Amino acid sequence: MSATKVAARAHEPFVRIIKKDTISRGRAYMIRALALLASLVAGALLLLALGHNPLPVYRDMVIGAFGSAFVTKETVRIAIPLLIAGLGVALAFKMRFWNIGAEGQILMGAVCATYFALYQYQTLPQALLLIVMALAAMAGGAIWGLIPALFKARWNTNETLFTLMFNYIALECVRFLQYGPWIDPKQRGFPKIAMFEPAARLPKVFDVHIGWIVAVVLVALVYLYLTKSKQGYEITVVGESIPTARYAGMSVSRVFLRTMVISGALCGLTGYLVVAGANYTLSESTAGGVGFTAITVAWLSNLNPIVMVIVAVFIAMLQRGSNTIQTTFKIPLAAADVLTGLILFFMLGCEFFLNYALVIRDGKEKPNE
Amino acid sequence: MKKAITLVLMAALMLSLAACSSGGDGKAEAVTKDNLKVGVVHIMDLGDQGYTYNHDQGAKKMIAELGLREDQYIPKFNINDTDVAATNAAINELVNEGCQIIFATSFSYGTQVVEAAKAQPGVVFCHATGSDAHFNDLTNLHNYFAKIHQARYLAGIAAGLKTENNHLGYVAAFPYAEVISGYTAFFLGAKSVNPDVYMDVMYADTWGDALKEREIAEALLNRGCDVISQHSDSVSPALAAEAAGKWHVGYNNDMAPAAPNASLISARIDWGIYMTYAVKALLEGQTISVDWGEGLETGAAYLSPLNTAIAAPGTQEAIDAAAARIISGDLKIFSGALKDASGNPAVITNWDGSEVLFTFENENSVFLESDEISAPAFNAIIDGINIVS
Numbered sequence: 001m002s003a004t005k006v007a008a009r010a011h012e013p014f015v016r017i018i019k020k021d022t023i024s025r026g027r028a029y030m031i032r033a034l035a036l037l038a039s040l041v042a043g044a045l046l047l048l049a050l051g052h053n054p055l056p057v058y059r060d061m062v063i064g065a066f067g068s069a070f071v072t073k074e075t076v077r078i079a080i081p082l083l084i085a086g087l088g089v090a091l092a093f094k095m096r097f098w099n100i101g102a103e104g105q106i107l108m109g110a111v112c113a114t115y116f117a118l119y120q121y122q123t124l125p126q127a128l129l130l131i132v133m134a135l136a137a138m139a140g141g142a143i144w145g146l147i148p149a150l151f152k153a154r155w156n157t158n159e160t161l162f163t164l165m166f167n168y169i170a171l172e173c174v175r176f177l178q179y180g181p182w183i184d185p186k187q188r189g190f191p192k193i194a195m196f197e198p199a200a201r202l203p204k205v206f207d208v209h210i211g212w213i214v215a216v217v218l219v220a221l222v223y224l225y226l227t228k229s230k231q232g233y234e235i236t237v238v239g240e241s242i243p244t245a246r247y248a249g250m251s252v253s254r255v256f257l258r259t260m261v262i263s264g265a266l267c268g269l270t271g272y273l274v275v276a277g278a279n280y281t282l283s284e285s286t287a288g289g290v291g292f293t294a295i296t297v298a299w300l301s302n303l304n305p306i307v308m309v310i311v312a313v314f315i316a317m318l319q320r321g322s323n324t325i326q327t328t329f330k331i332p333l334a335a336a337d338v339l340t341g342l343i344l345f346f347m348l349g350c351e352f353f354l355n356y357a358l359v360i361r362d363g364k365e366k367p368n369e
Numbered sequence: 370m371k372k373a374i375t376l377v378l379m380a381a382l383m384l385s386l387a388a389c390s391s392g393g394d395g396k397a398e399a400v401t402k403d404n405l406k407v408g409v410v411h412i413m414d415l416g417d418q419g420y421t422y423n424h425d426q427g428a429k430k431m432i433a434e435l436g437l438r439e440d441q442y443i444p445k446f447n448i449n450d451t452d453v454a455a456t457n458a459a460i461n462e463l464v465n466e467g468c469q470i471i472f473a474t475s476f477s478y479g480t481q482v483v484e485a486a487k488a489q490p491g492v493v494f495c496h497a498t499g500s501d502a503h504f505n506d507l508t509n510l511h512n513y514f515a516k517i518h519q520a521r522y523l524a525g526i527a528a529g530l531k532t533e534n535n536h537l538g539y540v541a542a543f544p545y546a547e548v549i550s551g552y553t554a555f556f557l558g559a560k561s562v563n564p565d566v567y568m569d570v571m572y573a574d575t576w577g578d579a580l581k582e583r584e585i586a587e588a589l590l591n592r593g594c595d596v597i598s599q600h601s602d603s604v605s606p607a608l609a610a611e612a613a614g615k616w617h618v619g620y621n622n623d624m625a626p627a628a629p630n631a632s633l634i635s636a637r638i639d640w641g642i643y644m645t646y647a648v649k650a651l652l653e654g655q656t657i658s659v660d661w662g663e664g665l666e667t668g669a670a671y672l673s674p675l676n677t678a679i680a681a682p683g684t685q686e687a688i689d690a691a692a693a694r695i696i697s698g699d700l701k702i703f704s705g706a707l708k709d710a711s712g713n714p715a716v717i718t719n720w721d722g723s724e725v726l727f728t729f730e731n732e733n734s735v736f737l738e739s740d741e742i743s744a745p746a747f748n749a750i751i752d753g754i755n756i757v758s
Contacts, residue, residue, distance in 0.1 A: 070465045074458050187479070188500065189720030189748070190545050191574075195480050279453040281480075288452060326446045332416045333447040 016359040023354055031353050039346030043339050050335055057325050064324025065317035071324075073208050077278055079316035080211045081106070081270045081290045086297035086308050087222045088266030091259055092145075094226065094303055095239040099260065101148065101163025102267045103291025104170035105141040109268025110275045111173060112140030114193070114282040117200035117275070118182065126199045133200065134272050141268015142261045144170065149260035153253030167291065174284055182282075193282045202277040209277030216309075218266070223305040235259055267291065300347055318343060400469045400651055407431070407442050407648055408463030410456070412475040413577050413602055414446035420577060420602035421446070423621040424474045424497070427640025434645045435652070443468060450477035450576065460485045464492055470651050472644065473497065475576060476547065476744075486510040493657065495647050497640070498547055500744035502659045511657050513643045514547075514743040516664030518554035519695050520636035520672055521598075522702050523665075523688045524618045525558025527633045528596040529566055530681035531616050532559070537568040538594030540585045540606045542576050544756075546720075548600045550738060550745035554702050555598050555618070555636075556754055562687055567753045569594060577602025583609050590615055592757070596633070607632050616679065623673035633680050634688075635673040642669045662743030666696050703736040705729065708752045715749040 044054035065075045085102045092099035113133040121129055148162040177193065184194035202209045226232040238245045238255045245252050270290065275282050297315060301307035322336040331339075398404065409428050413421040425444065432442050443466055445459040456478050463471050464485070470493040473482045479499040486494045486507045495511045496502070502512040528537055537559060539552045552570055559566045569592055571585045582601045586609035589597050598618035599606040604627045610617035611628035619625075619635030643661055650657045663669035675685050694700035707715040707729040717727040717736060726746070727736050738747050750756065 068465075070462070074462075077454065077458075185721065187720075188546070190476065190543065192477065192480070195484070274454070278457075281453055283451045283453060285449060285451045323447075326414065327444060330415070330446075332414050334416070 014361050016361070017356050018359055020355055020357050028354055031350050032347070035346045035350030035353075036343075039343040042346065043342050046335070046339060046342065047331075050331065052329055052331070057329055057331070060324050060328050061321025062317070064328075065320040071320060075313065075316045075320050076208050076212055078319055079312040080209075080215050080277075081274050082293055082297050082315055083215045083308055083312035084211075084218055084273065085267050085270040085290055085294035086301070086312060087218055087305055088141075088263045088270070089291075089294050090298040090301075090303045090305065090308065091222065091226070091235065091266070092263040093239075093298055095235045095255060095259055097149070097152070097256060097260065098160040099145065099148075099163050099263055100160060100295060101145065101166045101264075101291070102270075102294050103287045103289070104163070104167035105144045105264045105267035106271040106274070106287040106291050107167075107170040107174055108144040109137035109141035109271030110282050110286045111170075111177065111271075112136035112268070113272040113275055114182075114196075117196045118194060121197045121200045129199055130202060130276065133276055134269065137268045137272030138265040139268070141271065142265040145260040145264020145267065146257060149256045153256045171284065171287075174282060174286070178282070178284065196276065196280045200276060201280055202273070209273070211273035211277045214269070214273065219305045219309055222266075226305070231255075231258065267294075296344060296348065299351070300344075302351075315344075402435070402437065402652060404467075405437065405441055405470075405648070405652065406466065406468040407437075407644075408460075408466070408468035408471040409442065409444045410448050410459050410463070410471065410473045410475075410478060411444055411446045412448060412450050417577060417579070417602050418604040418624075418627060419619075419621040421474070423638065424640050427638075427642075427644050428472070430639075430641030431644035431648055434641070435648060448478075450475040453481060456481040457485075464489055469493060470495065470648060472647075473499075476545075477576070483507070483510065493647070493651055495643075495657070498744055500660075500742050503742045511647065511659060511661065512743050513647070513661040514739060514745070515638040515640075515643075515669040516662055516739050517636060517638055517670045518550050518702050518738050518745065518747070519664045520638075520670040521551050521554040521620075522558035522561075522695070523672055523692055524598070524634050524636040525555040525560075526562050526687050526691060527675065527680055527684050528555070528598060528616070528618050529559030529561065529563035530684050530687065531633055531679075532563065532566060532596045534593065534595050535563065535565045535567065536592075536594050537566055538586075538589030538592065538597035539568055539570045540582055540589065540597065540599040540601050541570050541572050542600050543574060544572055546748040547745045549750065550703075550747035551600045551620075552598070553747060553749070553751060553754065556751070557702060558691070560753065561691070567755065569755050569757050571757045573601055575601075579603040579605040582606050586610065587613070588757075604628070619673070625673065625676045629676070630679060632676055633684075634675050637671050637673055639669055639671060642667060660741070660743040662739040664695075664739075665692060701735045701737070703729075703738055703747050704734060706731050706734065707749065709750060710752050710754075712752070715751050717747055717749050720748075 047054040047057050064071060066072050085106060089099050089102050113136055116133045116136055124132060144166060148159050151157040151162060152159045179191045182193045184192050205213060234250050234255050238252055242252055274286055293315060297308055297311050300311045318340040322340050325331045326333060326336050411421045415422045415425055428442050443463060448455055448459040460481060473496045476498040479496060479501050482494050482496045483501050483505060486509050490509055493509050495513055498514050499512045502510045541548045541552055556568050569589055571589060573581050573585050575581060582603055583605035586597055586606035590613045596616045597606060597610055599620050604624050607617045607619055607624040607628035611631035616633055617628060617631045619632055624635050625632040647657050709715045715729045716725045718725050739745055
């Protein structure tokens with residue numbers, strides 16, 4: 001080590017962050033496993049502080065999610081919208097378009113589907129009604145996704161803010177309908193939208209609404225679209241470098257628009273499945289944060305559709321588990337939220353250690369692996 | 370290859386869980402004190418120190434009075450009443466766990482409770498504050514509430530005597546009869562001892578959201594209200610009054626321990642009376658009434674102890690006198706020539722205002738609240754009450 005290098009190191013911060021070149025698959029899994037373990041330890045400290053033995057609490061979280069056929073079906077029901085909305089936002093993220101408007105796209109999809117469920121259920125046969133509802137929902141979500149993309153393509157507006165603000169507009173639209181034109185007279189003045197007629201409800205397959213089959217099919221389709229199709233390749237190139245995409249003769253704005261239509265349509269479809277498959281009505285909490293959790297699903301899976309299945313089920317398990325321990329251990333909602341938040345924080349945080357290494361000053365220089 | 374395996378595994382997972390479905394249908398077993406399970410769907414958890422805390426106290430009282438084991442009460446906490454799927458899931462879980470009787474504590478669970486009662490004729494459903502039982506032929510669906518407007522009227526007396534500028538405020542959940550009935554009773558109680566009072570009402574559009582309730586309470590205090598009350602689930606409006614050095618009249622729980630310098634008195638419901646009645650009826654094979662709503666006479670609606678350190682002198686005496694007249698039937702809360710803001714006789718209408726159900730024509734007009742249907746019906750906005758939007 002030369003003298004100048006030593007002198008330079010004296011001015012270095014105590015901890016330096018350096019980019020790792022590559023990381024082996026096995027090592028990546030090990031880091032993730034360690035993160036999960038660390039999150040469970042941190043959660044255990046929280047539970048101990050609340051006066052609970054952590055092990056039975058963790059055990060009950062798993063039992064609450066998979067302990068019986070009944071609760072497993074509930075877990076799957078929660079996972080379905082997370083997965084499909086996750087697929088939707090992942091498409092946008094892949095081209096570095098920050099669509100955080102899934103919540104609004106879900107709601108607009110749900111609004112469009114609800115219109116047909118409430119007012120056209122007598123005019124169409126059930127199968128056709130359900131298909132029309134699905135198409136309307138996809139159109140609604142697509143338009144809600146397309147508008148920010150148009151502005152981005154034309155005037156280079158900030159899509160993060162744009163899509164975020166669109167969530168609130170969508171929510172206010174739902175509130176307007178709920179408090180006004182679509183209020184259910186049977187509630188005698190209470191602001192609620194009526195339950196769908198049986199004709200407008202999705203059938204169940206193996207006792208979970210048919211949306212789970214839609215989800216599995218969409219996972220395969222999105223995976224193929226991203227990896228095998230020309231359009232999927234364009235998304236990747238635009239995401240990596242817009243100048244490169246331009247140089248290769250791609251129309252960047254067309255990729256933006258096309259992808260956001262698909263992304264919004266998937267989110268709109270999510271809204272349809274929630275209203276027609278699970279809730280049988282539209283309400284302010286139809287999206288219920290799914291659009292934001294979907295962002296976590298997408299990034300925890302590194303935008304890989306196949307991995308997203310596991311992550312969506314995992315997050316659904318955390319939600320179910322958190323619900324269970326509130327009942328069995330009387331753990332307050334806020335504490336249960338902190339616990340699940342801790343676990344997700346560690347899981348997302350470990351992505352940092354997959355890409356960067358910490359080097360401590362005066363320690364031996366670590367060889368890059 | 371790995372991906373193919375993952376796909377197969379996922380498909381296997383989904384199919385396996387679907388395959389082992391169903392169960393929990395054959396429940397012909399008679400209900401006994403030993404196998405009884407009581408489920409309760411709560412909108413928040415005990416941390417609200419208000420509505421859910423109070424309802425949970427009722428369930429615990431029922432367990433104690435009937436000599437049941439603690440594990441025979443199965444609560445589901447934090448079931449958001451606007452989240453239909455979560456509501457359905459909670460009800461289904463309770464049915465699945467073998468509950469023979471299920472209490473649903475929030476109004477907005479109504480549609481889901483009706484659907485569940487249709488789907489599960491063997492389970493008894495009791496829904497607080499709703500009115501669906503009256504309008505359905507389901508024998509296993511019941512509604513319950515208490516004549517809380519009586520207690521609110523009495524609590525209003527404490528507010529009317531305490532206020533220094535005659536400006537009251539009210540954190541209200543929804544523009545809905547149950548809420549309007551409550552704040553009007555509170556206002557009339559205050560007015561009975563202080564004819565100069567007027568009141569601002571602000572809606573939260575939620576039954577319970579501690580942050581939002583507090584924001585609205587602060588807005589009312591900033592408008593100059595010096596005594597506020599609430600129809601919302603948490604204790605946060607009392608805390609806002611405490612922080613502002615103003616006064617507060619609570620609901621559900623006794624809010625004086627949380628806000629000792631602000632909370633004058635709280636209007637409370639003893640849910641234990643109904644829950645004991647209903648569960649006992651189920652055990653003894655008796656019919657549970659379609660609608661149940663008792664008031665001051667049985668203690669189903671009652672008041673927390675008056676905070677004498679801060680209440681105006683003579684408050685207790687005034688409350689006691691009015692309470693005696695309510696119990697004896699001399700004093701009906703919604704009676705007389707009530708007027709609306711433009712000076713016309715106040716009217717109670719059906720929900721969309723298309724049909725007048727009752728008019729307060731003269732001094733002899735009496736509207737019997739929560740009489741046939743336990744859910745309140747009084748929905749007139751009377752003179753002196755100002756809805757702030």
